[in-house]
Amino acid sequence: MTLHLRSEIALAILCLLIAGSAEAAEANFTFKSARRDVTTDPDGIWTGDAFTGKASVFNYEMRLGTSSLVVSQIWNEDCSSSVCPTRLVRFEPGGRRIVLVDDMMHQVVPPNDPRFAGLPKSAQQAEYERHPFRLSEDGRKLLNGDFGFDIDENKP
Numbered sequence: 001m002t003l004h005l006r007s008e009i010a011l012a013i014l015c016l017l018i019a020g021s022a023e024a025a026e027a028n029f030t031f032k033s034a035r036r037d038v039t040t041d042p043d044g045i046w047t048g049d050a051f052t053g054k055a056s057v058f059n060y061e062m063r064l065g066t067s068s069l070v071v072s073q074i075w076n077e078d079c080s081s082s083v084c085p086t087r088l089v090r091f092e093p094g095g096r097r098i099v100l101v102d103d104m105m106h107q108v109v110p111p112n113d114p115r116f117a118g119l120p121k122s123a124q125q126a127e128y129e130r131h132p133f134r135l136s137e138d139g140r141k142l143l144n145g146d147f148g149f150d151i152d153e154n155k156p
Helices: 003-026 123-130
Strands: 030-038 055-064 067-075 083-091 097-106 141-144 147-150
Touching: 097 141, 097 147
Parallel strands: none
Antiparallel strands: 030 055, 055 067, 067 083, 083 097, 141 147
8 A cells, every 4th residue: 555545544534533523513502692681582482471571591503504403491480490491493594493392401501601600510510511402312302411302303
């Protein structure tokens, strides 16, 4: 085997490893926005009874080519001490939105929340704060800490 051919094979393997790492990273949602003390949701994910007063809305996003998945959690009067209403919504080209999951999930603490900055955390708590939402390996469940929620892809 010539040195040139070995170099090409090594480069191909490196590219596959990098691509695999990028796909694995895509399984996590990234923090998108925090809106505190609002009376309406500018993204239109939460409407009506979700806003009986002021609420806070936190969004995490995962891009998928021309569409995206957004996990949105609202802090409103329906929250308990540890869970809040949360939705997984697929945004498609042309503005179509499809709610894939709508359930109570572990309450998130957005990374830009000054009330919790500097508090000591375990490694597990720090990882949850960075990535509170992710997809299962097969992409069929939304994972939130130790909770798992089936994604309903059969919705219109």
